[in-house]
Amino acid sequence: MKLDSEHLEILAMIVEKGGLTEGAEALGKSQPSVSRTMALLEDRIGAALFEPGKRPLRPTELGESLARIGARIHALNLEASRMVQSFRKGHTGRLRIAGTPIFMDGVVSNFIADFQTRQPDVQIEQSYGYLDQLSGQLRNGALDMAIVPLHPSSAPTDMSFVPLLPGRNVIACRAGHPLMRKATITLADIEPYPWIAPPPDSPLYRDLQRALKSIGKEDFRVSFSGGTLASIISVLARSDSLTVLPYSVVFLSRKTAGLDALRIRIAHPDRHLGMLTFDGGTPPPSLRLFAGFLKDEFQLLEARIQHESQVTKRRG
Amino acid sequence: MKLDSEHLEILAMIVEKGGLTEGAEALGKSQPSVSRTMALLEDRIGAALFEPGKRPLRPTELGESLARIGARIHALNLEASRMVQSFRKGHTGRLRIAGTPIFMDGVVSNFIADFQTRQPDVQIEQSYGYLDQLSGQLRNGALDMAIVPLHPSSAPTDMSFVPLLPGRNVIACRAGHPLMRKATITLADIEPYPWIAPPPDSPLYRDLQRALKSIGKEDFRVSFSGGTLASIISVLARSDSLTVLPYSVVFLSRKTAGLDALRIRIAHPDRHLGMLTFDGGTPPPSLRLFAGFLKDEFQLLEARIQHESQVTKRRG
DNA sequence: GGTCTAATATTGCTTTACGTTATGAAGCTG
DNA sequence: CAGCTTCATAACGTAAAGCAATATTAGACC
Known part of the structure; x- marks a missing residue:
């Protein structure tokens, strides 16, 4: 015998309110409706739920016990x-975000932290990858959003790309690096220092090659490679190595990690860091919230970067 | 928005079984039925519960969360x-039992204890009273059973009376009472000892009067009155007082309380101890269980009493 | 003890949801 | 890509829930 949870909830409400009429009112139903529902329930369980012939309907022992269960069911x-409501508004859920390692570690993770202080019930699963792999994962639904550097026009046709920040790389070094004392830096000045290289298959590695070429440097000595941002920062801070990093990364880790950027202009990659999402399928509601948040935060970041560079220019 | 608990239970089963078809089978429903139910639920909450286009139907994040709740609802x-089943079989519930004080304390409470070791989920509310009061309580449903001494033919017409034990009173005293050493006891032997009297409105008090009259004793000195059985036993044990008690009470407390019965025959009251229940209304199922148990136990008790009296007779 | 009032039950009818079987569409597997 | 399995859809009968109107009855109040 399976009884209807709804009936138990109604029973609970009647018992709580102390009468059928009041219970019906609280439930937003008509009095005859709940009356018949209770009669049906009593028929099914074959026992009285209410003392017979009592006018302010009083539950029997069994009725009271079942009402307690009904109340718990109602709470669940x-x-x-509430969970559905919260989910629909995007305040609850799971987001699977992936992106290029350096950006995720150096920039996005900070914003994820800020986002989660506002939306603590949105669980975020972060992973790393490059465009080809990530777009595949977006298509088969293994990923909700990719954050990648991309030329807007070269985004896959079945996806949406929202730019967040123009690509701009710099040569990074530790804060007290000897080169920082020079007003202008020549190719010869750079010559003696070893380089930290990102993974060879990363866009950043190609950026490094292109950037050095743009200032006339054809070959370079790699002293360290393969590390994620945390390792790169550690090595940079404890040596006179140089590397190419997105300026946003350097900007955000300047104070905490003791990084700085050389006063030398290198080629900008013709790309934007942006959010890539798959057009097919229904995105989780929290994704909209997160995307909006990221857009705002990156706008603020860009403004801070602009402001900083103007101040620096005036001083320099 | 109120969602159907039943739907959540179905969702939980699908998720647990890992597929719609298996879930439907486990629920004893047809596959199309649960399929449509899930479609309906998805419509109502306005979000997907299952990853679209996956053949062994896999729940989304939200689906899984709701399924967890559904599982808890199902458990409730x-x-x-189970509670209903248990109640219908009489293994659960509340019984309100009342009776004359001495019998309840001296006999019935022991059997209640035994009953509850078998049926620990039957809660028993004991109270005390005499016939008039108790039959009123039976009628208005404040009581499930009264255990009273009664002549079977004088039971109220709207009630059932099941005799448990023929009324048989004895003169009780402490085990080492001086009178116990006498082979035959005369009225003069009894004369010096004070009496413990039950409450004046109790049947037992009338029994006491009648019993003493039956052996020719018209007046008696009352040294203690008004106590319940525990007090009576204490006073009896620490003095040479006498009192009239049902033999069953003396029989059961002999060893533990150091009571004994004088070897003198007094008038039997023309009554039986028995169970009185109201015919109107539906008794709780556990009442049948309890009544059956009491009947059996009292039969055993009577057999033990018979056996004992035969042994005593042979010895004496 | 009769009468009034409010609480509950009953009746009649409509709508919704659930159950079934039969059948179509679409992943997954080899 | 054939074949199997899994899920969705269609069509239809039944059970139940909804409502309004109305009958019944327990408690309360003279």
Whole structure:
């Protein structure tokens, strides 16, 4: 015998309110409706739920016990409703975000942290990868959003790309690096210092090659490679190595990690860092929230970067 | 928005079984039925519960969360079903039993204890009273059973009376009482000892009067009155007082309380101790269980009493 | 003890949801 | 890509829930 949870909830409400009429009112149903529902329930369980012939309907022992269970079921049902509401608004859920390692570690993770202080019930699963791999994962639904550097026009046709920040790389070094004392830096000045290289298959590695070529440097000595941002920062800070990093990364880790950027202009990659999402399928509601948040935060970041560079220019 | 608990339970089962078809089977429903139910649920909450286009139907994040709640609801529902079953079989519930004080304390409470070791989920509310009061309580549903001494033919017409034990009173004293050493006891032997009297409105008090009259004793000195059985036993044990008690009470407390019965025959009251229940209304199922148990136990008790009296007779 | 009032039950009818079987569409596997 | 399995859809009968209107009855109040 399976009894209807809804009936138990109604029973609970009647018992709580102390009468059928009041219970019906609280439930937003008509009095005859709940009356018949209770009669049906009593028929099914084959026992009285209310003392017979009592006018302010009083539950029997069994009725009271079942009402307690009904109340617990009602609470769970409410919890489910709230969960759905929260999910629909994007305040609850799981987001699977991936992107290029340096950007994720150096920039995006900071914003994820800020986002989660506002939306603590949105669980974020971060992973790393480059465009080809990530767009595949977006298509088969293994990923909700990729954050990649991309020329807007070269985004896959079945995806949406929202730019966040123009690509701009710099040569990074530790804060007290000897080269920082020079007003202008020549190719010869750079010559003695070893380089930290990102993974050879990364866009950043190609950026490094292109950037050095743009200032006339054809070959370079790699002293360290393969590390994620944390390692790169550690090595940079404890040596006179140089590397190419997105300026946003350097900007955000300047104070905490003791990084700085050489006063030398290198070629900008013709790309934007942006958010890539798959057009097919229904994105989780929290994705909209997160995307909006990121867009705002990156706008602020760009403004801070602009402001900083103007101040620096005036001083320099 | 109120969602159907039943739907959440179905969702939980699908997720647990890893597929819609298996879930439907486990629920004893057809596959199309649960399929449509899930479609309906998805419509209502306005979000996907299952990853679209996956053949062994895989729940989304939200689907999984709701399924967890559904599983808890299902557990509660099961608990309710079991409670109903248990109640119908009489293994659960509340019984309100009342009776004359001495019998309840001296005899019935022992059997209640035994009953509850078998049926620990039957809660028993004991109270005390005499016939008039108790039959009123039976009628208005404040009591499930009264255990009273009664002549079977004088039971109220709207009630059932099941005799448990023929009324048989004895003169009780402490085990080492001086009178116990006498082979035959005369009225003069009894003369010096004070009496413990039950409450004046109790049947037992009338029994006491009648019993003493039956052996020719018209007046008696009352040294203690008004106590319940525990007090009576204490006073009896620490003095040479006498009192009239049902033999069953003396029999059961002999060893533990150091009571004994004088070897003198007094008038039997023309009554039986028995169970009185109201015919109107539906008794709780556990009442049948309890009544059956009491009947058996009292039969055993009577057999033990018979056996004992035969042994005593042979010895004496 | 009769009468009034408010609480509950009953009746009649409509709508919704659930159940079934039969059948179509679409992943997954080899 | 054939074949199997899994899920979705269609069509239809039944059970139940909804409502309004109305009958019944327990408690309360003279």
